[in-house]
Amino acid sequence: MSVRAAILLEQRTRTEGKSRTEIQKLIGESHSEIRSVESQIADLESRLASLVERRDRENLVVDALRHLIPPIQLPVELLVQIFGFAICMEEQFGRYPHFQDAYRVSHVCSHWREISFSTPHLWTGPVDVNLGEDGGADGFRTWLSRSAPMSVPILLTWFPGKDVAHPVLEELLAISPRWRSLHLRQYAPAWFFMRLAEHRLESLEEVNLGLVPDGVGTSALPIFGAAPLLRKLDVVPTSRLNMPWMQLNDLALRNGTAPDTSLDILAQCANLVTAYVGTLPWTPSRTEIITLAHLRTLELEFFECGPETHFMPFLDSLFAPTLTSLSLSFRLHCPWLVSAFTAFQLRSPHLTSLELSHASLTSDDLRAVLFHAPLLSDLSLRLCPYCVDDTLFLALHYESGSKPLVPHLRNLSLQGTSPTTLSDNILVGMIASRWWTDAEEESRTAPAAIARWERVELELQTIKFSQKFEDMLGDLRRSGLHIGCGDTIQ
Structure with a gap:
């Protein structure tokens, strides 16, 4: 039996023997009940809509909170290692990309930013500055502050005609005790060395000076003597160059230096382990032997060879008993004296690598x-x-x-x-x-x-x-x- 038929049977039994007026009264009571039920339904629908709205809002809250969680849930130590691999510290196409890499890592989320900002070594890539370009010092100051207290490599490119202090250079000079290395891509003006003499260089390990300008007197160059960690030097030498030669273990003398000048410098470098010398062959004029007891790698490049000049006197002047690697390069034809070279080999009996x-x-x-x-x-x-x-x-x-x-x-x-x-x-x-x-x-x-x-x-x-x-x-x-x-x- 359908619901409708059951209700009809029920109401027929209910109204049996009742008058028309009584039935009309029952109908009125049912209308009243309908209005009451509809009112309750409307109230429930309103409450339901509010609950649906609350549910949808909480779903959005959950999505927002999930977005704020770091994308990779790893220990901080492991994240720092991954950041280190993601930040390239090497030069690529003449530029160092570590600035962009470090900022990119630190902008993924607040958690990563907090970790990267509190990890100084992520910000210790080479600071490569072109002093001919206009650049704000504030960005460099922020960058340098994040690397503290660790040391940083400094690379400076000079621009002809701009012999004035640069705001970024002032920021770099302010942290000179944290310079790990200094590389001058072009010849620096004399006033730079004078300014540098006013600052400490207690962390400096490597220096690439190029050619020291004529305007720099010998009194300005002992600044590097106050660099107790300096071990590596790359320079175009002059006879007046004053450096802490004794503490160096890696030396490069470039640009076809006169052989007497090169040998005079080598004679002061008793602790050298690696050396490159770009020099000239010459007619023998020296008789003293220079002992380099710790030298293991020697690279010699000879320029402007001629029939009346020779490279062998340079080797005749050296005694390197621990030498293991020798490289000889010639720009032009230079006579070979087998007996003289054999004598050099006998003084350096441990040679394992030879490049000609x-x-x-x-x-x-x-x-x-x-x-x-x-x-x-x-x-x-x-x-x-x-x-x-x-x-x-x-x-x-x-x-x-x-x-x-x-x-x-x-x-x-x-x-x-x-x-x-x-x-x-x-x-x-x-x-x-x-x-x-x-x-x-x-x-x-x-x-x-x-x-x-x-x-x-x-x-x-x-x-x-x-x-x-x-x-x-x-x-x-x-x-x-x-x-x-x-x-x-x-």
Whole structure:
């Protein structure tokens, strides 16, 4: 039975025997009940709408709160490490992007901003300032304050004609005790050194000065003597240059300095470990020997070589008993004296790395060099036109049971060289004689008499190799040997 039929039956029973007036009264009571129920429904609908509004608002609150939570829930220490990886401190395309990187990290959320602002080392990237540009000092002051108390590298670019104090420079001078390094990209005016003499440099470790201007007297330069941590200097030297030479362990003397000036400076640098000298060859005029007892890496570049000048007197003046790495580079032809170079090698018996560029030594000269370098592990020859031939490769070929030449040689680089004679089978035979696979290495019952190759680089000009030679090189590569071939190999 439907609801309607049931209600009809119910009301028929209810009104049985009642008059019309009584039934009309019942109808009025029902209308009153309907109005009461409708009033209650309206009240409930109003309350429901209010509840729906509250619910929707709380949903928005939840969404807002979730947005404020850091996107990655990690310990602060781990976040700081991640920030460090995200901030590039290296130069890219002539600019340092760490300014933008650090600000980008600090603007992700308030939590990250709080962490980054309280982590000084995230703000210690190189401060690269072009003093020819107009820039507000306030931004630099804020940046520098976030790095405190840590030290920072300073790079300054000068603009010709602007010999006046710059607001940013004043901010940098104010934190001079926190300078870790100073690099002058261009020659600084004399007044800068005078100003610098007024400030402390107690954290300074590295200085790249370039050329010191003529207007700077020797009295201004001892400012670096008051830098107790200074260990590395890059400069175009002059005879009047006054520096704390004794405390340096890394020195670069540039721009073809006169050899006597260079040697006078080196004589004061008893604690050098690494040195680069760009100098000139000359007719011998010195007899004293300079001892550099701690020197391990020496790079010499000789300019303006000529038939009546020579580079060997420079080496004749040096005694470097702990030297392990030597690089010689020549701008023009310079005669090679094998006996003098052998004498230098005997004074530096621990040489493990030798690099020659534009050297004029012959194949016989090079074999003499290798004979007196029994510990040599790395040999690089670049644009050396007379020393690479079949005789050299036969000397380097290892035969079991024989006394090997340079038994520790692991890396060989021949770049831009035009061999006078070169046979495919001699070259590849030499390479193969000093190579064996990992499996062969593991199966050895006794150490090998020579070291095996780590890498061989071949860039030989005007040479056309046979297909058989290239196939043999391919076999060596597939066995695990790293062989690099330049584009000049055909």
